[in-house]
Amino acid sequence: WEALGDGLCDAAVTAFLEAKRGAATRDDAWIERQRAKIARALQAMASDLDEHAWCHGNAISLADIAVGMALGYLDFRFAEIDWRTPHPNLARLFVKLSSRPAFAETVPRA
Numbered sequence: 001w002e003a004l005g006d007g008l009c010d011a012a013v014t015a016f017l018e019a020k021r022g023a024a025t026r027d028d029a030w031i032e033r034q035r036a037k038i039a040r041a042l043q044a045m046a047s048d049l050d051e052h053a054w055c056h057g058n059a060i061s062l063a064d065i066a067v068g069m070a071l072g073y074l075d076f077r078f079a080e081i082d083w084r085t086p087h088p089n090l091a092r093l094f095v096k097l098s099s100r101p102a103f104a105e106t107v108p109r110a
Helices: 002-019 028-049 062-077 088-098
Strands: none
Touching: 002 028, 002 062, 028 062, 028 088, 062 088
């Protein structure tokens, strides 16, 4: 779980930074590869979560924090990626995590 969350975030950061480069040096194929990694990570996380309330066991864990952080980063930098519709179980987890003060207090300001 932690590796999936970290990997998703790594791919998202890489795609974001590459997209900021000028048209002459930007590698659009690289960005698409990173976006494909994001899509695969989302699918794997949703599949593993299934209908469970938390990533591991019956309570929040480091896995949930890693997943929540990665999903929050997608919302912040890639609002155009609709991950909630195809993965409603991840959306439910994210809502639950976002209601926790530690998450709510660290949402980046636009």
